[in-house]
Amino acid sequence: MKKKLRIGILFGGRSGEHEVSLNSAASILAAIDKVKYDIVPIGITKQGHWVTSGEAQHLLTGNTKLTLLKKSRSKGIEISASADLGQQSGALAQSLDVIFPVLHGTFGEDGTIQGLFELADIAYVGSGVLGSATGMDKTAMKQLFAAAGLPQAPHVNLLRSEWKADAKRAVKLIEKKLSYPVFVKPANLGSSVGISKVHDRSELAAAMDLAASFDRKLIIEQGVGGPGIKPRELEVAVLGNDLPEASVVGEIVPNKEFYDYESKYADSPENPSVPIIPARLSKSEAKMIREMAVAAFRACDCAGLARVDFLMEPAPLGGKGKKKRKPRIYLNEINTMPGFTSISMYPKLWEASGMPYKQLVDRLIALAIERNKEKQQTSFSRV
Structure with a gap:
Protein backbone atom coordinates (compact mmCIF):
# COMPACT_ATOMS: atom_id res chain seq x y z
CA MET A 1 0.00 0.00 0.00
CA LYS A 2 1.32 3.40 -0.99
CA LYS A 3 2.43 5.49 1.98
CA LYS A 4 0.25 8.51 2.64
CA LEU A 5 2.04 11.84 2.48
CA ARG A 6 2.17 13.68 5.81
CA ILE A 7 1.27 17.33 5.27
CA GLY A 8 1.82 20.03 7.85
CA ILE A 9 -0.64 22.93 7.57
CA LEU A 10 1.08 25.89 9.24
CA PHE A 11 -1.05 28.90 10.17
CA GLY A 12 -1.45 31.91 12.47
CA GLY A 13 1.75 33.87 13.00
CA ARG A 14 2.78 37.20 14.46
CA SER A 15 1.76 39.43 11.57
CA GLY A 16 -1.21 41.77 11.27
CA GLU A 17 -2.77 39.17 8.98
CA HIS A 18 -3.04 36.50 11.70
CA GLU A 19 -6.84 36.24 11.43
CA VAL A 20 -6.70 36.03 7.63
CA SER A 21 -4.28 33.13 8.00
CA LEU A 22 -6.68 31.30 10.34
CA ASN A 23 -9.50 31.66 7.82
CA SER A 24 -7.30 30.50 4.94
CA ALA A 25 -6.09 27.47 6.90
CA ALA A 26 -9.64 26.53 7.92
CA SER A 27 -10.67 26.48 4.25
CA ILE A 28 -7.69 24.31 3.26
CA LEU A 29 -8.20 21.90 6.17
CA ALA A 30 -11.87 21.53 5.21
CA ALA A 31 -11.05 20.81 1.56
CA ILE A 32 -7.84 18.77 1.64
CA ASP A 33 -8.12 15.05 0.84
CA LYS A 34 -7.95 13.23 4.21
CA VAL A 35 -7.80 9.85 2.45
CA LYS A 36 -4.79 10.88 0.38
CA TYR A 37 -2.88 12.76 3.11
CA ASP A 38 -2.19 12.59 6.84
CA ILE A 39 -2.78 16.13 8.09
CA VAL A 40 -0.82 17.78 10.90
CA PRO A 41 -2.16 21.22 11.89
CA ILE A 42 0.58 23.50 13.25
CA GLY A 43 -0.36 26.86 14.72
CA ILE A 44 1.69 29.91 15.66
CA THR A 45 0.16 32.26 18.23
CA LYS A 46 0.34 36.04 17.92
CA GLN A 47 3.17 35.91 20.47
CA GLY A 48 5.17 33.54 18.25
CA HIS A 49 4.65 30.31 20.20
CA TRP A 50 4.18 27.13 18.16
CA VAL A 51 1.42 24.63 18.98
CA THR A 52 0.29 21.40 17.33
CA SER A 53 -2.57 18.89 17.21
CA GLY A 54 -5.43 19.73 19.60
CA GLU A 55 -3.86 23.00 20.68
CA ALA A 56 -3.53 24.07 17.04
CA GLN A 57 -7.19 23.25 16.42
CA HIS A 58 -8.14 25.43 19.40
CA LEU A 59 -6.05 28.27 17.99
CA LEU A 60 -7.82 27.86 14.67
CA THR A 61 -11.14 28.53 16.37
CA GLY A 62 -9.85 31.61 18.19
CA ASN A 63 -8.98 30.18 21.63
CA THR A 64 -6.92 33.01 23.19
CA LYS A 65 -5.84 30.94 26.22
CA LEU A 66 -3.12 29.41 24.08
CA THR A 67 -1.05 32.60 24.19
CA LEU A 68 0.78 31.29 27.27
CA LEU A 69 1.82 28.00 25.66
CA LYS A 70 5.50 27.78 24.85
CA LYS A 71 5.90 24.20 23.80
CA SER A 72 3.95 21.27 22.39
CA ARG A 73 4.96 17.74 21.41
CA SER A 74 3.18 15.66 18.78
CA LYS A 75 4.51 12.58 16.94
CA GLY A 76 8.13 13.65 17.01
CA ILE A 77 7.51 17.36 16.49
CA GLU A 78 8.76 19.66 19.21
CA ILE A 79 8.60 23.35 18.50
CA SER A 80 9.00 26.29 20.86
CA ALA A 81 9.68 29.99 20.64
CA SER A 82 13.10 29.63 22.27
CA ALA A 83 14.11 26.15 21.06
CA ASP A 84 17.33 25.42 19.20
CA LEU A 85 16.77 25.97 15.47
CA GLY A 86 18.82 22.99 14.40
CA GLN A 87 16.93 20.55 16.65
CA GLN A 88 13.56 21.83 15.49
CA SER A 89 14.38 21.80 11.78
CA GLY A 90 15.57 18.22 12.10
CA ALA A 91 12.36 17.16 13.85
CA LEU A 92 10.26 18.81 11.18
CA ALA A 93 12.20 17.16 8.37
CA GLN A 94 11.80 13.71 9.90
CA SER A 95 8.13 14.11 10.71
CA LEU A 96 6.58 15.76 7.64
CA ASP A 97 6.74 15.25 3.90
CA VAL A 98 5.48 18.71 2.94
CA ILE A 99 4.66 21.89 4.83
CA PHE A 100 1.92 24.17 3.55
CA PRO A 101 2.70 27.52 5.21
CA VAL A 102 -0.65 29.32 5.12
CA LEU A 103 1.01 32.39 6.62
CA HIS A 104 0.36 35.87 5.31
CA GLY A 105 2.55 38.91 5.86
CA THR A 106 5.54 39.40 8.15
CA PHE A 107 7.36 36.29 9.47
CA GLY A 108 5.45 34.03 7.10
CA GLU A 109 5.42 35.43 3.59
CA ASP A 110 8.71 37.34 3.70
CA GLY A 111 11.31 34.60 3.44
CA THR A 112 11.96 34.14 7.16
CA ILE A 113 10.02 30.89 7.66
CA GLN A 114 11.14 29.71 4.21
CA GLY A 115 14.73 29.93 5.47
CA LEU A 116 13.86 27.51 8.26
CA PHE A 117 12.37 25.06 5.76
CA GLU A 118 15.48 25.30 3.59
CA LEU A 119 17.70 24.51 6.58
CA ALA A 120 15.44 21.57 7.41
CA ASP A 121 15.59 20.41 3.77
CA ILE A 122 11.85 19.89 3.72
CA ALA A 123 9.47 20.40 0.81
CA TYR A 124 7.14 23.37 1.24
CA VAL A 125 4.43 25.09 -0.73
CA GLY A 126 5.23 28.44 -2.29
CA SER A 127 8.20 30.60 -3.13
CA GLY A 128 11.68 30.26 -1.68
CA VAL A 129 13.59 32.76 0.43
CA LEU A 130 14.35 35.19 -2.41
CA GLY A 131 10.94 35.05 -4.08
CA SER A 132 9.13 35.43 -0.77
CA ALA A 133 11.34 38.31 0.40
CA THR A 134 11.10 40.28 -2.84
CA GLY A 135 7.38 39.58 -3.09
CA MET A 136 6.89 41.09 0.36
CA ASP A 137 9.24 44.09 0.05
CA LYS A 138 7.49 46.46 -2.37
CA THR A 139 10.62 48.54 -2.94
CA ALA A 140 12.73 45.52 -3.96
CA MET A 141 9.80 44.13 -5.93
CA LYS A 142 9.40 47.31 -7.95
CA GLN A 143 13.11 47.40 -8.72
CA LEU A 144 12.87 43.89 -10.16
CA PHE A 145 9.76 44.84 -12.13
CA ALA A 146 11.59 47.86 -13.54
CA ALA A 147 14.58 45.69 -14.52
CA ALA A 148 12.16 43.38 -16.36
CA GLY A 149 10.67 46.34 -18.24
CA LEU A 150 7.21 45.98 -16.69
CA PRO A 151 5.02 49.13 -16.56
CA GLN A 152 4.44 50.65 -13.13
CA ALA A 153 2.91 53.81 -11.72
CA PRO A 154 5.43 56.48 -10.60
CA HIS A 155 6.47 56.09 -6.97
CA VAL A 156 8.81 57.40 -4.26
CA ASN A 157 10.67 55.31 -1.64
CA LEU A 158 11.42 56.73 1.79
CA LEU A 159 12.73 55.42 5.10
CA ARG A 160 10.86 55.96 8.35
CA SER A 161 13.97 57.65 9.73
CA GLU A 162 13.98 60.11 6.81
CA TRP A 163 10.33 60.98 7.43
CA LYS A 164 10.86 61.47 11.17
CA ALA A 165 14.07 63.47 10.73
CA ASP A 166 12.69 65.98 8.19
CA ALA A 167 9.01 65.67 7.32
CA LYS A 168 8.98 68.94 5.34
CA ARG A 169 11.78 67.76 3.07
CA ALA A 170 9.99 64.44 2.54
CA VAL A 171 6.75 66.21 1.60
CA LYS A 172 8.61 68.40 -0.92
CA LEU A 173 10.22 65.32 -2.46
CA ILE A 174 6.87 63.54 -2.77
CA GLU A 175 5.09 66.55 -4.27
CA LYS A 176 7.95 67.21 -6.68
CA LYS A 177 7.78 63.71 -8.16
CA LEU A 178 4.10 62.83 -7.74
CA SER A 179 0.72 64.53 -7.88
CA TYR A 180 -2.31 63.84 -5.73
CA PRO A 181 -3.98 61.50 -5.13
CA VAL A 182 -1.21 59.21 -3.88
CA PHE A 183 -1.21 55.94 -1.97
CA VAL A 184 1.05 55.66 1.08
CA LYS A 185 2.06 52.12 2.01
CA PRO A 186 4.38 50.27 4.38
CA ALA A 187 6.81 48.43 2.11
CA ASN A 188 6.57 45.12 3.96
CA LEU A 189 2.98 44.18 4.69
CA GLY A 190 0.01 42.65 2.91
CA SER A 191 -3.79 42.66 2.79
CA SER A 192 -3.71 46.46 2.42
CA VAL A 193 -2.87 46.88 6.13
CA GLY A 194 -1.50 50.37 6.83
CA ILE A 195 -2.34 51.73 3.37
CA SER A 196 -4.00 55.13 2.92
CA LYS A 197 -5.28 57.04 -0.08
CA VAL A 198 -4.14 60.65 0.23
CA HIS A 199 -6.13 63.27 -1.68
CA ASP A 200 -4.10 66.34 -0.71
CA ARG A 201 -1.29 67.57 1.56
CA SER A 202 -3.57 67.83 4.59
CA GLU A 203 -3.92 64.03 4.67
CA LEU A 204 -0.30 63.15 3.99
CA ALA A 205 1.28 63.34 7.47
CA ALA A 206 -1.29 61.05 9.10
CA ALA A 207 -0.91 58.53 6.28
CA MET A 208 2.89 58.57 6.56
CA ASP A 209 2.73 58.08 10.34
CA LEU A 210 0.36 55.15 9.93
CA ALA A 211 2.54 53.43 7.34
CA ALA A 212 5.66 54.13 9.44
CA SER A 213 4.08 52.34 12.40
CA PHE A 214 4.12 49.12 10.36
CA ASP A 215 7.52 49.26 8.63
CA ARG A 216 10.79 51.19 8.40
CA LYS A 217 10.47 51.42 4.62
CA LEU A 218 7.67 53.43 3.04
CA ILE A 219 6.48 53.66 -0.53
CA ILE A 220 4.33 56.43 -1.97
CA GLU A 221 2.64 55.66 -5.29
CA GLN A 222 0.98 57.87 -7.85
CA GLY A 223 -2.76 57.27 -8.04
CA VAL A 224 -3.66 55.79 -11.43
CA GLY A 225 -6.07 57.89 -13.43
CA GLY A 226 -5.78 61.14 -11.49
CA PRO A 227 -8.16 63.03 -9.15
CA GLY A 228 -11.67 61.65 -8.95
Whole structure:
Protein backbone atom coordinates (compact mmCIF):
# COMPACT_ATOMS: atom_id res chain seq x y z
CA MET A 1 0.00 0.00 0.00
CA LYS A 2 1.32 3.40 -0.99
CA LYS A 3 2.43 5.49 1.98
CA LYS A 4 0.25 8.51 2.64
CA LEU A 5 2.04 11.84 2.48
CA ARG A 6 2.17 13.68 5.81
CA ILE A 7 1.27 17.33 5.27
CA GLY A 8 1.82 20.03 7.85
CA ILE A 9 -0.64 22.93 7.57
CA LEU A 10 1.08 25.89 9.24
CA PHE A 11 -1.05 28.90 10.17
CA GLY A 12 -1.45 31.91 12.47
CA GLY A 13 1.75 33.87 13.00
CA ARG A 14 2.78 37.20 14.46
CA SER A 15 1.76 39.43 11.57
CA GLY A 16 -1.21 41.77 11.27
CA GLU A 17 -2.77 39.17 8.98
CA HIS A 18 -3.04 36.50 11.70
CA GLU A 19 -6.84 36.24 11.43
CA VAL A 20 -6.70 36.03 7.63
CA SER A 21 -4.28 33.13 8.00
CA LEU A 22 -6.68 31.30 10.34
CA ASN A 23 -9.50 31.66 7.82
CA SER A 24 -7.30 30.50 4.94
CA ALA A 25 -6.09 27.47 6.90
CA ALA A 26 -9.64 26.53 7.92
CA SER A 27 -10.67 26.48 4.25
CA ILE A 28 -7.69 24.31 3.26
CA LEU A 29 -8.20 21.90 6.17
CA ALA A 30 -11.87 21.53 5.21
CA ALA A 31 -11.05 20.81 1.56
CA ILE A 32 -7.84 18.77 1.64
CA ASP A 33 -8.12 15.05 0.84
CA LYS A 34 -7.95 13.23 4.21
CA VAL A 35 -7.80 9.85 2.45
CA LYS A 36 -4.79 10.88 0.38
CA TYR A 37 -2.88 12.76 3.11
CA ASP A 38 -2.19 12.59 6.84
CA ILE A 39 -2.78 16.13 8.09
CA VAL A 40 -0.82 17.78 10.90
CA PRO A 41 -2.16 21.22 11.89
CA ILE A 42 0.58 23.50 13.25
CA GLY A 43 -0.36 26.86 14.72
CA ILE A 44 1.69 29.91 15.66
CA THR A 45 0.16 32.26 18.23
CA LYS A 46 0.34 36.04 17.92
CA GLN A 47 3.17 35.91 20.47
CA GLY A 48 5.17 33.54 18.25
CA HIS A 49 4.65 30.31 20.20
CA TRP A 50 4.18 27.13 18.16
CA VAL A 51 1.42 24.63 18.98
CA THR A 52 0.29 21.40 17.33
CA SER A 53 -2.57 18.89 17.21
CA GLY A 54 -5.43 19.73 19.60
CA GLU A 55 -3.86 23.00 20.68
CA ALA A 56 -3.53 24.07 17.04
CA GLN A 57 -7.19 23.25 16.42
CA HIS A 58 -8.14 25.43 19.40
CA LEU A 59 -6.05 28.27 17.99
CA LEU A 60 -7.82 27.86 14.67
CA THR A 61 -11.14 28.53 16.37
CA GLY A 62 -9.85 31.61 18.19
CA ASN A 63 -8.98 30.18 21.63
CA THR A 64 -6.92 33.01 23.19
CA LYS A 65 -5.84 30.94 26.22
CA LEU A 66 -3.12 29.41 24.08
CA THR A 67 -1.05 32.60 24.19
CA LEU A 68 0.78 31.29 27.27
CA LEU A 69 1.82 28.00 25.66
CA LYS A 70 5.50 27.78 24.85
CA LYS A 71 5.90 24.20 23.80
CA SER A 72 3.95 21.27 22.39
CA ARG A 73 4.96 17.74 21.41
CA SER A 74 3.18 15.66 18.78
CA LYS A 75 4.51 12.58 16.94
CA GLY A 76 8.13 13.65 17.01
CA ILE A 77 7.51 17.36 16.49
CA GLU A 78 8.76 19.66 19.21
CA ILE A 79 8.60 23.35 18.50
CA SER A 80 9.00 26.29 20.86
CA ALA A 81 9.68 29.99 20.64
CA SER A 82 13.10 29.63 22.27
CA ALA A 83 14.11 26.15 21.06
CA ASP A 84 17.33 25.42 19.20
CA LEU A 85 16.77 25.97 15.47
CA GLY A 86 18.82 22.99 14.40
CA GLN A 87 16.93 20.55 16.65
CA GLN A 88 13.56 21.83 15.49
CA SER A 89 14.38 21.80 11.78
CA GLY A 90 15.57 18.22 12.10
CA ALA A 91 12.36 17.16 13.85
CA LEU A 92 10.26 18.81 11.18
CA ALA A 93 12.20 17.16 8.37
CA GLN A 94 11.80 13.71 9.90
CA SER A 95 8.13 14.11 10.71
CA LEU A 96 6.58 15.76 7.64
CA ASP A 97 6.74 15.25 3.90
CA VAL A 98 5.48 18.71 2.94
CA ILE A 99 4.66 21.89 4.83
CA PHE A 100 1.92 24.17 3.55
CA PRO A 101 2.70 27.52 5.21
CA VAL A 102 -0.65 29.32 5.12
CA LEU A 103 1.01 32.39 6.62
CA HIS A 104 0.36 35.87 5.31
CA GLY A 105 2.55 38.91 5.86
CA THR A 106 5.54 39.40 8.15
CA PHE A 107 7.36 36.29 9.47
CA GLY A 108 5.45 34.03 7.10
CA GLU A 109 5.42 35.43 3.59
CA ASP A 110 8.71 37.34 3.70
CA GLY A 111 11.31 34.60 3.44
CA THR A 112 11.96 34.14 7.16
CA ILE A 113 10.02 30.89 7.66
CA GLN A 114 11.14 29.71 4.21
CA GLY A 115 14.73 29.93 5.47
CA LEU A 116 13.86 27.51 8.26
CA PHE A 117 12.37 25.06 5.76
CA GLU A 118 15.48 25.30 3.59
CA LEU A 119 17.70 24.51 6.58
CA ALA A 120 15.44 21.57 7.41
CA ASP A 121 15.59 20.41 3.77
CA ILE A 122 11.85 19.89 3.72
CA ALA A 123 9.47 20.40 0.81
CA TYR A 124 7.14 23.37 1.24
CA VAL A 125 4.43 25.09 -0.73
CA GLY A 126 5.23 28.44 -2.29
CA SER A 127 8.20 30.60 -3.13
CA GLY A 128 11.68 30.26 -1.68
CA VAL A 129 13.59 32.76 0.43
CA LEU A 130 14.35 35.19 -2.41
CA GLY A 131 10.94 35.05 -4.08
CA SER A 132 9.13 35.43 -0.77
CA ALA A 133 11.34 38.31 0.40
CA THR A 134 11.10 40.28 -2.84
CA GLY A 135 7.38 39.58 -3.09
CA MET A 136 6.89 41.09 0.36
CA ASP A 137 9.24 44.09 0.05
CA LYS A 138 7.49 46.46 -2.37
CA THR A 139 10.62 48.54 -2.94
CA ALA A 140 12.73 45.52 -3.96
CA MET A 141 9.80 44.13 -5.93
CA LYS A 142 9.40 47.31 -7.95
CA GLN A 143 13.11 47.40 -8.72
CA LEU A 144 12.87 43.89 -10.16
CA PHE A 145 9.76 44.84 -12.13
CA ALA A 146 11.59 47.86 -13.54
CA ALA A 147 14.58 45.69 -14.52
CA ALA A 148 12.16 43.38 -16.36
CA GLY A 149 10.67 46.34 -18.24
CA LEU A 150 7.21 45.98 -16.69
CA PRO A 151 5.02 49.13 -16.56
CA GLN A 152 4.44 50.65 -13.13
CA ALA A 153 2.91 53.81 -11.72
CA PRO A 154 5.43 56.48 -10.60
CA HIS A 155 6.47 56.09 -6.97
CA VAL A 156 8.81 57.40 -4.26
CA ASN A 157 10.67 55.31 -1.64
CA LEU A 158 11.42 56.73 1.79
CA LEU A 159 12.73 55.42 5.10
CA ARG A 160 10.86 55.96 8.35
CA SER A 161 13.97 57.65 9.73
CA GLU A 162 13.98 60.11 6.81
CA TRP A 163 10.33 60.98 7.43
CA LYS A 164 10.86 61.47 11.17
CA ALA A 165 14.07 63.47 10.73
CA ASP A 166 12.69 65.98 8.19
CA ALA A 167 9.01 65.67 7.32
CA LYS A 168 8.98 68.94 5.34
CA ARG A 169 11.78 67.76 3.07
CA ALA A 170 9.99 64.44 2.54
CA VAL A 171 6.75 66.21 1.60
CA LYS A 172 8.61 68.40 -0.92
CA LEU A 173 10.22 65.32 -2.46
CA ILE A 174 6.87 63.54 -2.77
CA GLU A 175 5.09 66.55 -4.27
CA LYS A 176 7.95 67.21 -6.68
CA LYS A 177 7.78 63.71 -8.16
CA LEU A 178 4.10 62.83 -7.74
CA SER A 179 0.72 64.53 -7.88
CA TYR A 180 -2.31 63.84 -5.73
CA PRO A 181 -3.98 61.50 -5.13
CA VAL A 182 -1.21 59.21 -3.88
CA PHE A 183 -1.21 55.94 -1.97
CA VAL A 184 1.05 55.66 1.08
CA LYS A 185 2.06 52.12 2.01
CA PRO A 186 4.38 50.27 4.38
CA ALA A 187 6.81 48.43 2.11
CA ASN A 188 6.57 45.12 3.96
CA LEU A 189 2.98 44.18 4.69
CA GLY A 190 0.01 42.65 2.91
CA SER A 191 -3.79 42.66 2.79
CA SER A 192 -3.71 46.46 2.42
CA VAL A 193 -2.87 46.88 6.13
CA GLY A 194 -1.50 50.37 6.83
CA ILE A 195 -2.34 51.73 3.37
CA SER A 196 -4.00 55.13 2.92
CA LYS A 197 -5.28 57.04 -0.08
CA VAL A 198 -4.14 60.65 0.23
CA HIS A 199 -6.13 63.27 -1.68
CA ASP A 200 -4.10 66.34 -0.71
CA ARG A 201 -1.29 67.57 1.56
CA SER A 202 -3.57 67.83 4.59
CA GLU A 203 -3.92 64.03 4.67
CA LEU A 204 -0.30 63.15 3.99
CA ALA A 205 1.28 63.34 7.47
CA ALA A 206 -1.29 61.05 9.10
CA ALA A 207 -0.91 58.53 6.28
CA MET A 208 2.89 58.57 6.56
CA ASP A 209 2.73 58.08 10.34
CA LEU A 210 0.36 55.15 9.93
CA ALA A 211 2.54 53.43 7.34
CA ALA A 212 5.66 54.13 9.44
CA SER A 213 4.08 52.34 12.40
CA PHE A 214 4.12 49.12 10.36
CA ASP A 215 7.52 49.26 8.63
CA ARG A 216 10.79 51.19 8.40
CA LYS A 217 10.47 51.42 4.62
CA LEU A 218 7.67 53.43 3.04
CA ILE A 219 6.48 53.66 -0.53
CA ILE A 220 4.33 56.43 -1.97
CA GLU A 221 2.64 55.66 -5.29
CA GLN A 222 0.98 57.87 -7.85
CA GLY A 223 -2.76 57.27 -8.04
CA VAL A 224 -3.66 55.79 -11.43
CA GLY A 225 -6.07 57.89 -13.43
CA GLY A 226 -5.78 61.14 -11.49
CA PRO A 227 -8.16 63.03 -9.15
CA GLY A 228 -11.67 61.65 -8.95
CA ILE A 229 -10.80 58.63 -11.10
CA LYS A 230 -11.16 55.11 -9.77
CA PRO A 231 -8.93 52.68 -11.71
CA ARG A 232 -10.03 49.14 -12.45
CA GLU A 233 -8.46 46.61 -10.07
CA LEU A 234 -7.48 43.44 -11.94
CA GLU A 235 -5.97 40.22 -10.58
CA VAL A 236 -4.36 37.11 -12.06
CA ALA A 237 -3.51 33.86 -10.27
CA VAL A 238 -0.20 32.25 -11.28
CA LEU A 239 0.61 28.59 -10.63
CA GLY A 240 3.77 26.59 -11.31
CA ASN A 241 7.52 26.47 -10.80
CA ASP A 242 9.83 26.87 -13.79
CA LEU A 243 6.89 26.79 -16.22
CA PRO A 244 4.25 28.98 -14.54
CA GLU A 245 0.75 29.39 -15.93
CA ALA A 246 -1.72 32.24 -15.55
CA SER A 247 -5.41 31.98 -14.75
CA VAL A 248 -8.15 34.01 -16.36
CA VAL A 249 -8.11 37.70 -15.40
CA GLY A 250 -10.48 38.75 -12.64
CA GLU A 251 -11.65 42.18 -11.51
CA ILE A 252 -12.62 43.49 -8.10
CA VAL A 253 -15.09 46.35 -7.82
CA PRO A 254 -14.41 47.48 -4.21
CA ASN A 255 -17.16 48.72 -1.94
CA LYS A 256 -14.90 51.56 -0.82
CA GLU A 257 -12.64 54.07 -2.53
CA PHE A 258 -10.00 51.36 -2.90
CA TYR A 259 -9.65 47.68 -2.06
CA ASP A 260 -8.53 47.97 1.58
CA TYR A 261 -8.50 45.39 4.40
CA GLU A 262 -12.17 45.79 5.25
CA SER A 263 -13.18 45.52 1.59
CA LYS A 264 -11.24 42.26 1.30
CA TYR A 265 -12.24 40.47 4.47
CA ALA A 266 -15.21 42.14 6.21
CA ASP A 267 -18.61 40.89 5.08
CA SER A 268 -20.92 43.73 4.06
CA PRO A 269 -24.18 42.25 2.71
CA GLU A 270 -25.59 45.71 2.05
CA ASN A 271 -22.60 46.93 0.05
CA PRO A 272 -20.19 44.09 -0.81
CA SER A 273 -17.10 44.28 -2.95
CA VAL A 274 -17.95 42.57 -6.23
CA PRO A 275 -15.63 40.08 -7.98
CA ILE A 276 -16.06 39.83 -11.75
CA ILE A 277 -14.56 36.63 -13.16
CA PRO A 278 -13.54 36.76 -15.91
CA ALA A 279 -13.00 40.52 -16.16
CA ARG A 280 -14.63 42.30 -19.05
CA LEU A 281 -11.59 42.86 -21.25
CA SER A 282 -10.72 42.50 -24.88
CA LYS A 283 -8.83 39.34 -25.85
CA SER A 284 -5.68 41.36 -26.47
CA GLU A 285 -5.92 43.11 -23.07
CA ALA A 286 -6.48 39.83 -21.22
CA LYS A 287 -3.58 38.16 -23.08
CA MET A 288 -1.23 41.04 -22.27
CA ILE A 289 -2.17 41.07 -18.58
CA ARG A 290 -1.73 37.30 -18.25
CA GLU A 291 1.68 37.50 -19.92
CA MET A 292 2.69 40.36 -17.60
CA ALA A 293 1.60 38.29 -14.60
CA VAL A 294 3.88 35.42 -15.60
CA ALA A 295 6.72 37.88 -16.29
CA ALA A 296 6.28 39.39 -12.80
CA PHE A 297 6.31 35.90 -11.26
CA ARG A 298 9.58 35.11 -13.01
CA ALA A 299 11.11 38.53 -12.26
CA CYS A 300 10.77 37.86 -8.51
CA ASP A 301 11.93 34.22 -8.82
CA CYS A 302 8.62 32.97 -7.42
CA ALA A 303 7.50 29.34 -7.18
CA GLY A 304 4.30 27.47 -6.50
CA LEU A 305 1.76 30.23 -6.42
CA ALA A 306 1.27 33.96 -6.52
CA ARG A 307 -1.47 36.47 -7.22
CA VAL A 308 -0.46 39.39 -9.40
CA ASP A 309 -2.42 42.64 -9.16
CA PHE A 310 -2.86 45.32 -11.81
CA LEU A 311 -4.40 48.78 -12.08
CA MET A 312 -6.06 49.84 -15.32
CA GLU A 313 -7.14 53.31 -16.28
CA PRO A 314 -10.77 53.63 -17.32
CA ALA A 315 -11.06 53.88 -21.10
CA PRO A 316 -10.23 57.52 -21.96
CA LEU A 317 -12.61 59.51 -24.11
CA GLY A 318 -11.32 60.48 -27.51
CA GLY A 319 -11.67 64.11 -28.58
CA LYS A 320 -13.46 65.14 -31.76
CA GLY A 321 -11.50 63.88 -34.76
CA LYS A 322 -8.97 62.12 -32.50
CA LYS A 323 -8.29 58.42 -32.28
CA LYS A 324 -9.40 56.93 -28.99
CA ARG A 325 -6.36 56.07 -26.82
CA LYS A 326 -6.14 52.63 -25.25
CA PRO A 327 -6.32 52.60 -21.43
CA ARG A 328 -2.96 52.19 -19.70
CA ILE A 329 -2.35 49.08 -17.58
CA TYR A 330 0.08 49.17 -14.65
CA LEU A 331 1.54 46.29 -12.68
CA ASN A 332 0.78 46.97 -9.02
CA GLU A 333 2.25 44.13 -6.93
CA ILE A 334 2.71 40.40 -6.46
CA ASN A 335 1.51 38.36 -3.47
CA THR A 336 3.39 35.12 -2.91
CA MET A 337 0.93 33.62 -0.41
CA PRO A 338 -2.47 35.06 -1.34
CA GLY A 339 -5.54 34.47 0.78
CA PHE A 340 -7.25 31.06 0.63
CA THR A 341 -10.48 32.03 2.35
CA SER A 342 -13.85 31.16 0.86
CA ILE A 343 -14.03 34.62 -0.73
CA SER A 344 -10.40 34.87 -1.83
CA MET A 345 -9.67 35.65 -5.45
CA TYR A 346 -6.79 33.20 -5.95
CA PRO A 347 -8.85 29.98 -5.68
CA LYS A 348 -11.81 31.65 -7.41
CA LEU A 349 -9.65 32.56 -10.41
CA TRP A 350 -8.39 28.99 -10.76
CA GLU A 351 -11.88 27.59 -10.33
CA ALA A 352 -12.99 29.81 -13.23
CA SER A 353 -9.97 28.49 -15.18
CA GLY A 354 -11.08 24.88 -14.69
CA MET A 355 -9.23 23.89 -11.51
CA PRO A 356 -11.48 23.43 -8.44
CA TYR A 357 -10.27 24.17 -4.90
CA LYS A 358 -9.45 20.58 -3.87
CA GLN A 359 -7.49 19.96 -7.07
CA LEU A 360 -5.64 23.24 -6.57
CA VAL A 361 -4.46 22.14 -3.12
CA ASP A 362 -3.24 18.84 -4.62
CA ARG A 363 -1.39 20.70 -7.37
CA LEU A 364 0.36 22.99 -4.89
CA ILE A 365 1.56 20.02 -2.82
CA ALA A 366 2.85 18.34 -6.00
CA LEU A 367 4.70 21.52 -6.99
CA ALA A 368 6.33 21.67 -3.53
CA ILE A 369 7.61 18.11 -3.95
CA GLU A 370 8.76 18.85 -7.51
CA ARG A 371 10.74 21.88 -6.40
CA ASN A 372 12.34 20.01 -3.50
CA LYS A 373 13.42 17.19 -5.83
CA GLU A 374 14.90 19.72 -8.25
CA LYS A 375 16.87 21.21 -5.36
CA GLN A 376 18.44 17.80 -4.69
CA GLN A 377 20.30 18.13 -8.01
CA THR A 378 22.34 20.99 -6.52
CA SER A 379 25.69 20.28 -4.86
CA PHE A 380 26.36 22.22 -1.64
CA SER A 381 29.79 20.77 -0.99
CA ARG A 382 32.94 20.11 -3.03
CA VAL A 383 33.25 16.64 -1.51
